[in-house]
Each structure stands twice: as structure tokens, then as C-alpha cells.
Amino acid sequence: MLNYAIRRLLFAIPTLLIISFLIFAILDLAPNDPTGNLPLTIPPEVREKIRMALGLGDPFPIRYLKWLQQFFINEPLNIIEQAFGITIGDSENRLRVQSWATRSPVVDLIIERTPQTLWVVGMSYVVGILIAIPIGVISAYRQYSVFDQVGTFISMIGFSVPTFFTGLLFIVIFSSTLGWLPSIYDTTHEVTDFASFWFQVKQMIMPVMVLALFNASQLSRFMRASMLDNLSQDYVRTARAKGLKEKVVLLVHVLRNSLIPVVTVIALGIPQIFGGAIITEQIFRVNGLGQLLIVGIQGADIPLVQTLTFIFAILIVFFNLVADIVYGMLDPRIRYE
Amino acid sequence: MKKTLLVAALAAGFYNGTAVADRGTDGQLKIIYWQAVSILNPFLSSGTKDIEASSLVVEPLAKYDEKGNMVANLVDEIPTIENGGVSEDLKSITWKLSDGLIWSDGTKVTSADVAFTAAYCMHPEGGCAQISNFTDVESVEEVDESTVKVNFSVAKPFPYGPFVGSQSPIIQKAQFENCMGAKAPECTEQNFGPVGTGPFVATEFKANDVVAYSVNENYRDPAKPAFSSVVLKGGGDAASAARSVLETGEFDYAWNLQVEPEILDQMAQGGKGMVVSAYGTSVERLMVNLTNPDPALGDKRGTIEGGAHPFLSDLAVRQALSLAIDRQTLVDVGYGDAGQVTCNVLPAPDVYASTANDACKQQDMAAAKKLLDDAGWVPGSDGIRAKDGVRISILYQTSTNSVRQATQALIKQWWAELGVETELRNIDGGVFFGGDQSSPDTFQKFFADIEMYTNNFDGTDPEKYMANWHCSDIPSPANQWLGSNMPRYCNAEYDALVAEMGTAAKLEDRAALAKKMNDMLMQDVAMIPLIHRGGVSAHATTLEGVRMNEWDSELWNAADWSRAK
């Protein structure tokens, strides 16, 4: 297994390079422009000058190589310097990956935004998983019971009604009408005592619930389907015949064997946590990584979008590898040699 | 730099509710901009939001008030020919800074800072977004410590481009000295926390998210500002920004709320806040493509060489299209208090506003139909008018925005009544206004028959704006489609007026010329103005002193804002 993991990691390097090139090419081809949001009173010649100042005058391969150098050499060096407080080479003049809209290092922006995204989107995933697995298990075990029917109904609504709608509905109910929860997330808020912790909880409730509902709907369906498949397998009958307790049969044997699709969905979801939830972050103004990405895309902030998407790519490759390893642990028959 | 901010912040806390007059006694002011602020240096901004957010910190020598009058800000009086500030040959203007001005870090504001600001923006590698304010500036001289003279290479009848209005503020030389040219974007710390003369200083800046300001303890009026701190939050959409002021009351001020009027009305019923609007020079208009956008023309598509438009080149068709529109309904549906019917592309300031074209304010379907009938465009078997085998079938494009799509749908219906077929297209704003050479969907390439957007001009002088429709400004492959003459309007008579305006000095003459140009464009129907658009914002009922301004930053007088007791 270790051998396999190392081979996969090595193979990931060329994969990621190809991905980074393709992302860069797509962003370069995309017809939106960094000067698109400037007021129209700014004349076209000035826009052209701004483009040149951003480096858009260089040919495509040069810009790509520059980004590669900045991302793979300059940024790690900078991190090392900051971590150990040392200076390596000419660090004053070493160019970091700079966002075009904010003219600041992209990596700093990402670091600034990671906490709120992890808190809100990550928490919604945890909540989603915690809701989905029991619902999926019970729904499958008591297939077509009232619980199952209600669960199915709610999860289908949860999935088919998009988050822009549920988010707005929550705001209208809990902020406008009842006035219980803030509709706008305060990213400068710091938790120092119980009162501020309570405020943090209050401002997280709505975005977390909106996303958790969506995630749980999806996960619980896969969980239920997979449990149903396994419940009718012969080994379940064998286990019961052996006189194992029903709880043990269900939670140890069936659940474990049913987790493969669920693990896949979760592994695909974790990079999305880092990717943030674009719509939900926008509605509640959580302004995490998802909002950073969408603002970057709208403003054609190529270095920002390139870096952010590439970091997601790394996470996607990594977590899919993790999923493959977990498959092997869940089902020892799966072997990669 | 960081230390000074820290000291200022501490001092702000110390002064709270103590001896010094009224400064900082009204607590926090919470502002929401649905476009998040990216940078606090207006010269590197990527949109209006950045300029407005930085207007709380850095200031120009003179501002525009809500009526469009220039008011002295860092100077005692506005230089004019009468007071000798502007030279007789109109080639220089001399500004004299007020006495005792200091930056938020406690140092003195001098003419060197002003001259440096010009040098900073005019640096060829800096990519300064506001460089057009410095057009024709030859040099900026420091006459003495508090006097600065701007020399122009040509006579400037309106010499108030540099250092007037929020687009052209003064930055501190000491802070930005090492940030010239190619280094400008690398000065993150400076760009995120400029030292200024404004009522507030930025204490915390999260790009594309939130800005926190505290009182500038060195602000020139010791009694102001009333608020001790400001939070400017960004992100989301206009409707929810309005909701946070009008319905939930979480914020005090929300900017640029282009939302359907009935939604705003309904939100405002709660009584927590009110909607305010003000008019500048913005006009939502239809641009008429006078050239042929047929894809079959290849490289000549949408250019003069490609030939005239098959049906829009007929004046009668253009007039009929304009007459068939019920502008008042467009206002009622999409704009409410933030829109007025207009028949001019230059609707303001009042001295420039023509009344010669007001006939278009009323929809006149019968007259429109008659025009087309008389011109030989008669309905075919499918109900669509045609002449010599050319059907009037229009591709009508605009940027994506719910109000614009509603306008499109309404106009499509009226044109259908007229016997004109319309296909609607909406394009992502970043692409439409982006001007990317490779995209066919930019407003400059205009590969459609009609396109709709809003344009305006900074300040109060329309010279540059009216020059947009000069022959030489037609976008074409030869100039990489960089041009502002979207209708491809080319009229020697008009060009002569543009040249004349460049030399006319007296306001009356300039007004007469501008009106004449406006009327010429309107009577040739090179574009169809629809709505004179105002800015719409909302503020909490407890927020006092808001004087909504479309000529300058909306936050132009934030120093005077206070909380109702």
C-alpha cells in the first residue's frame, strides 16, 4: 500500500503540471478582462496601459513560466523565510504571485481567508455527515417506513432547492422577520469570551445550516442506497445466523461495507470545503475562499484564480488518493499492486 | 507606518467621550458595498468601489458637492481666471494649499506631495487608472512649500482635471516615494493603508472583504468626524445589501442599489431606513450599430469598410425604433425614483441639457408605424417589416443584470408591435465591458444591431465625453477595437464642433456647443437615450448628514455624518 501511495504521489507531479498548464490556458483564453469593472469614464487607451502594466503584454509561454517560477520557487522560499526568520538570496526583489485586483500577494489573501471558510464550510460538512450517515442507515434499515419516506422527501427538497433560495429564505425568516440571527457574517470578529463565542455561533448558524442541508441530502441518499445493496447480501444473513447482535451486524459489517461510495463523495467534497461554497459565502458575506475565487473570476484576476484553482487541484489529487487508500482499508480485497 | 496607525487607534479610544468637542462620540458607522473593496489606492483601483472606499482617507484639492459645484477642500479657494489662479492663456493653474494641513501621521502636507502625486500617476509603467485626469499635463511645479502650479501643453478651458474629485486625490510623497512605476503594485502595505488627510484612517484591510477605519486624529476640523470608527463591508448582491439596511437594520448605509423599485419600496416600509437617490450624468442608452455586423463579412464585420447597416442605416428605422419605446414604463418597472425619462445623451448639468428632443418622452406607436410605412418598410407575411428582401430583425445585446433584462423584454415587445423582430442576448459584464481582443462579445466590437449600457462622465465638464463620437474614435481592428464611438458615427460637421469645444473658454459658448452636439447625435439617432439614471443608496433613519452625491464619491461628506440622538 505504501509503495502504491508513493507511486501515485510521484505520478501526481506530471499530472498536476499538465493541469496547471490547462488551467492557465483556459484562463488566458477566457474573454473576460481585468479592466472590465473599471468605470466607463476611463478611456480605452488607459485600459490598454493598465493591461500592459499587469504584464499582459508578454507572450503566453513567458507568463506561464513566470507563474511557475513564482509559485513553485518564490512562494515556498518566502514561506521558509517567514517560518525561520532567515533571508535567502535577494528576497527583496523576488516576485511573489501578485493578485491584479488587490496588488497583494495571492498566498497572503488565501491564508487570510482560510479560517472563515474552514469554519463555515468545514463545519457544514461535519454537520452534514453527522446528519446524513444516521439518516441513511436508518432509512435503509427501515426501508419504506415513515422515517424513510419523510427523510427521502426532505433530502430531495434539500437537494433540488438551490442554496441561493434556501439562504435567502433563512435570512427573510430569521433575520428580517424574527431578528434572531445576523444576516451578514462579520469576518473581523474575534472570539475572546463567552459572549463573543455566542455571537460567532449565531453568525455561523445560517450559512452552516444551509450548506449542511444540501450536503446531507446528497450524502444520505448515497448512504441509503449503498446500505440497501449490502443489507441483502449473503454475508449479512450469515452474520445473523451466527447469532451476532443486530446492532453489530448493522454497524460493523453492513455499514463498513457500505461506506465506499460515501467515502468517495466525502473525498470529493473535502477539496470543495477549501474551495468554499461560492453561493452561500456570497449570500451571507462570509467572504472566504469561494468568494475570493468568484471575485477573481469576475475581475479576470488571472494570477489569483490560477493559484487558487491550482491549490484546489492539488487537494483534489491528494484526497482522491486518500480515498483510494481508504477503500483498501474498508475492503481488504481491493488491492493495488 | 503600522506604529502610527496603532497610535492613532489608541488615541481614538482615549478621546472617546472625553474633552475634545464632538469628535468620535457617535460610535461605529457601518457601511455596506456589495462590490467588495480591493485596494485603497484609487490610482490602482479596479472599480468605483475602491475609489469611494479610499475617499474616506485620501482627498483631492477640491471636491464636487451634491449639486455639481466645485468646493475647495485642501485649498482656501478654487483658482479661476478672475482670481488669477488660472493663467490668461489657459495653459496653467496654480493651487495654494490651506495653512496648517497635516497628514494623518502628523507630518506637513506640502506642494511636494501634490507634485509627487502627479508624477506617480503619470509614470509610464505604473498602470495608473486615473491617468486621463492628467491629460495634456506638461509639468507640475512646486512654486513654494504650499503652492503648486500645473502647466498644460495646450490651452485648457477646463483645467480642473488633476487633483479635483475623488478620482484624483493627493497621496503622501514620503509614503509612496519608493512605489513609482513598475514598483507600484508591489507596495501592498502602502496600497492597503495610505496616509491621507481625510476624516478616517484605515486600521484593518481585508482585500475583497472588509475595511475598518478609525478617526484621523489629525483631521483639520477638530470637531469632526462624529463617528469614532467605520466598517465598510463588501460582497453579496445589491438586494441583500438593501435588506441589511432597510429590513434588518444591521448596517447604516448601502451603496448602489440597482434593484427593482417595488422590492426597495417594500423593504423601506419597515421604517428602519430610507432610500435616497441623486442624479449625475449617467444615461442608459441604446447604441445603434450604423455598420454591418454580418458574420459573413469576416474581418470587415462591424467596421466602416464593411459597409452600412442593412436597415439601421435608414434614419426612418432608427427614429421609429426610438418612438416605439415607452420610456416612462421603463422607469416605473426598473428604476423608480432612480430614473427619469430622457431624450438626451447629455442630460446634465442643467446648463448643458437640451430641450430640443423632448418629443421622444411620449411613446407614439402610430407615428412610428407611419414612419416605417412611408419609408417603404412594410409588414411581410410573418408580420415582420421588410424592404427589398431585408427584414428588420434585430440582435439586441446588453450586460447581465435583472433590470437590464426587464428593459430588454419590454422593448422587444414594443418593437414586436411595430413589426420588428428582436433576439435578446445578455453577456457577462466582465466580458461585455472587458474589451478582450479575442472575444466577439465586447461592447466595442458590437457584433449586434443594438446594444444597451450606461455611460457618464466624471466631474461636470462634458468636453471629453462629447468627443467620444468623433470619427477618429471609432473602434476597428486598426486600433485594436479601442475606441468609444460604438455607433460608428462619423460626421465631419460633428468633428468640427468637437474641435471648437477644445478651444472655447466661456461657459456659455461651451454649453451652446455641447447642446448642439447632443442635438446632432439625437436627431441623427446615432443612439437612443432611454433613462437618465440616478444613483440609489439607502441609509438608516438614524444616520444624519447624508447628502447623496453623484458628482463625486458618495462618501464625500462622511466627516459630517452623525447619529441622530
Add this chain to the structure above:
Amino acid sequence: MSNASNVVAAEEMPQHRSLWGDVWSQFRTHKGAVAGAAVFFLIVLGVVLGPYIHTLDPQFLDIRNKNLGPSLAHPMGTDNLGRDTLAQVMAGGRVSLLVGIVAMLLSLVVGTAIGVLAGFFKKLDGPLMRFTDLFLALPLLPLLLVIIMLFRDSLRAAFGPETGIFLLIVFVIGITSWMQTARIVRGDVLALKEMEFVVAARSIGAPSRRIISRHILPNVLSPIMVSATLGIANAIITESALSFLGLGFPSDFPTWGRLLYDGANFMQLTPERVIWPGLAISLTVLSVNYMGDGLRDALDPRIRGR
């Protein structure tokens, strides 16, 4: 020759129970599936035949009658431009259902094919899964903008504005949503191919094609069915997001996703504008889900016997 075989077939009919006949009879006994099918049929009937009964033009603006509540003339009220909501929901349903189902099928076919091939053939696993990673990593919005730029005008010229856009939308949604299905199917196949019955089938020399169609596919059907239901909802919503980029149908062309999006801000003023399209999407997804459940049960030989 053909005559003879016909006779044989006819003779065998009574005793032979075909797989699909079995599946159908099992499907019919599944209450949820029948109810789901009935609701789905009603929805399809409503959007296909409805406009002949309620004949208002969904694109007609009647500005004097804007923001109306439900009435006899406008059973679901009108929107802020005075368009009839019922007519729009029906017209929108035609497009949304078609986009939803076709895009979902495309995404399922691609996802299942890649998943099965990657899971079953070790040699293909690496390349196909890296390909999947690539698609997962591509930034969707810029990709869409590129696609619009490259293909919109040529498709519009070839198929006309509406069909051209329809093909583009289905293609775009299909090729950007298959990855999850592929990963899930592959994960299941990896486990399945080590199961005794697959090993047994292989040891008696059954060709891979047959093992896949006989033994693998029926056993990965449940996650595929879940993907199908989720895929329809996803496609209907994504379609509305596309129109904001200028990739979707023209702005006056109603679809369920679009109605829901446009109506969201009018939630308090005219709630009908969001309730009906929202309900329509939910009911469609719910009914497809129950049909999927029924189909899955019907195809499972262990359940079918009972």
C-alpha cells in the same frame, strides 16, 4: 428461416419470463415507483398539454397587471413585468425537463463508462482517474466563458438560436458533472471485481464485456440511480446559472431554474413566483427518485424474487 424462429419464440412465450418483463412486473408492485411515475407523467403532461389549455403567451408583458396574486385569469399570479407565472412555469418546464433529463443521461453515460472501465481494467485506472482529476480541477466559470466564445456563434449559425443553445447547454452540463459518478462507480467496481461471483465468472472464461454487463453493471446500479436523481436537479439549477453568463437561453425564455432565481428577491412580495417553480423542480426530482428506487429494486434479483 425467420418463420421458424418466430414460431419457436411464440411457443416459448408462455413459460419464458424475460428479464425486462420481470422487471416491469416487479416495478409495478413498487408503490413508490408507481406513484413517482404517475407524478412524473402528470408533470410531463402538464408542461406538454398545459399550454393548450392555459393559452396565455408566457413572454407577453402586461405591464398594467404586474405583481398580481393568484386569480382566475392568472392562477399563479404574474411577475414584475406582468407575465403570467403559470404560463411561464409550463413553458419553462418543457425546457427544464428536457435539459435536466438529457444532460443527466449524458453525464451518467460518460461517468458510468469511465468509472467501470477504470475500476475493471487496471491499466486504464491510472490514466482515466487522472483525467477525472483534471476535469474536477478545471475552473468551471472561465471554462464556460471559453466554450461560449468558441462555440456559441457557430452552433447558433448551424442550428438556430434555440436548438444551438440547447445542445450547448446539455453538452456543457453533461461534461462538467460526470466526475462524481465516475469516481463512485469506480470505487464500487474495485470492490465488486474481487467478489466471488466475478472471480468465478472470470475463472470459467467469461469475456470482460459479459462480466461487466452481467455482473458489474447491475450491482453498481444503486449509486447510479442516486446520481441520476441528483443529476437532474443539478442540471436544472445549473442551466439557470449558465444564462447569467450569457451561455443560457435568451433572458426572456423562461426555465424553472431561471424563474426561481428571478423570483427569489420577490419572495415576500409575490411568493407564488418562487413556490411553484421550486415545487415543480422538487416534485420532478422526487418522482425520478422514486422511479429510480423502484427500478433498482426491480433489477435486483435478490429482491425481485420476494
